Amino acid sequence: MTWTTSITQQLLKPLILGIAIGTSLSVTSVNAEIGYPEKEELKFGFIKLTDMAPIAVAYEKGYFEEEGLYVTIEAQANWKVLLDGVIDGRLDGAHMLAGQPIAATIGYGTKAHIITPFSMDLNGNAITVSNDVWAKMKPNIAKQADGKPVHPITADSLKPVVEEFNAAGKPFNMGMVFPVSTHNYELRYWLAAGGIHPGFYAPHKGDTSGQIDAQALLSVTPPPQMPSTLEAGTIYGYCVGEPWNQQAVFKGIGVPVVTDYEIWKNNPEKVFGITAQFAEKYPNTTIRLTRALIRAAKWLDDNNNANRPEAVKILSQPNYVGADYDVIANSMTGTFEYEKGDKRAVPDFNVFFRHNATYPYYSDAIWYLTQMRRWGQIEQDQSDDWYKDVAAKVYRPDLYAKAAQSLIDDKLIPASAFPDFSSESGFKAPQTHFIDNLVYDGSQPNAYINSFTIGLKQGDKL
Secondary structure, eight states, X not given: OOHHHHHHHHHHHHHHHHOOTTOOTHHHHHHHHHOOOSOOEEEEEEOSSGGGHHHHHHHHXXXXXXXXXXXXXXXXXXXXXXXXXXXXXXXXXXXEETHHHHHHHHTSSSOOOEEEEEEOOEEOEEEEEEHHHHHHHGGGSOBOTTSOBOSSOOGGGTHHHHHHHHHTTOOOEEEESOTTSHHHHHHHHHHHHTTOOOOEXXXXXXXXXXXXXXXXXXXXXXXXXXXXHHHTTSXXXXXXXXXXXXXXXXXXXXXXXXXXXXXXXXXXXXXXXXXXXXXXXXXXXXXXXXXXXXXXXXXXXXXXXXXXHHHHHHHTSXXXXXXXXXXXXXXXXXXXXXXXXXXXXOTTSEESSTTTTTSOOHHHHHHHHHHHHHTTSSOSXXXXXXXXXXXXXXXXXXXXXXXXXXXXXXXXXXGGGSXXXXXXXXXXXXXXXXXXXXXXXXXXXXXXXXXXXXXXXXXXXX
């Protein structure tokens, strides 16, 4: 930034912060309460997935600038590079896997205190298998009257295929995007619900492969490389976010068999991550960037997804996701294509604001921790209170509520669009919509862990 540009921004700052476009003059007093951003020039990272949309929209629609923030957005090579960038300060914040701030804070992998004031979306992932594997699965799947498969498709239909591979001494390889990704836990959840063991981690023994006792071998593949890796035959299936499942359909190399909406209805997906130090050093900036992201998320869901075609145009640009418009639109506009030609309405495949999608619930964080324990990434038993304490260190509904309340006061978003902050506990009611019909109660994590047939339970050690 040049000296002249900086001076111009300083002169314009009171105007930008005092009167947001199209709002009443009440913004002035509310913004004064928040205070000017301590840090104006910010760099945010992301991975080329459609669920980075709130960041792109906040930039393209001017929401960051209305908060006095001058943001650069930069795609990252992979999730580790992205996390390292936030930790070392090269990035001020980033689109993150929900498990990344949690894992970093407890010291699994890189140790750092990362927090999130904003949950970026619900749903958005799917599991895709190769055409050959799909052909072997189909005879095991019930059919509708029109001959199309009955959904949701469970991993019971994949189990004979995996057993066939194992009997022949051939590994059944599958891809996921990162060891603490939602994709890893969703793929493991789906496989285990169908009686297929996805393997354990034993970091205390130096084994971070996640393949101990595995019948299906899961390994990391960066999201944009999933289709080509599947096409090459290196993996036989994968779990990833969009547009890389629909890309397999368009290329004719694979079939998405189940969405994460079908595995766990309205599951949390990505978060916006910053260091705890950043939030402490720049409290006004933190609230202001959260305000901008909330506004972007609402715009994405407004008027029954009416803005999605415009969002798809934004995301198809090479500096964002860079996939073809039609590929991104296949899921972002409320449909999802499974087998070629089998396109079905899935209006909640991508949710950015409704269903309180942006609120950072403690119970969401605890679910990830239960899966880390289930598969051995957390080595030892922990008390229920430990799970709750970790969640409170990482997920920051207090910061979210401050940003949201200021938007309510500014008359930018009605109070009815948010949880009731005066009574909200941060714990969702027990959730019942899982593919295995188990109930998840975030207030009782150990009871939940003990309810699984496959996986570590209290007292188990590797």
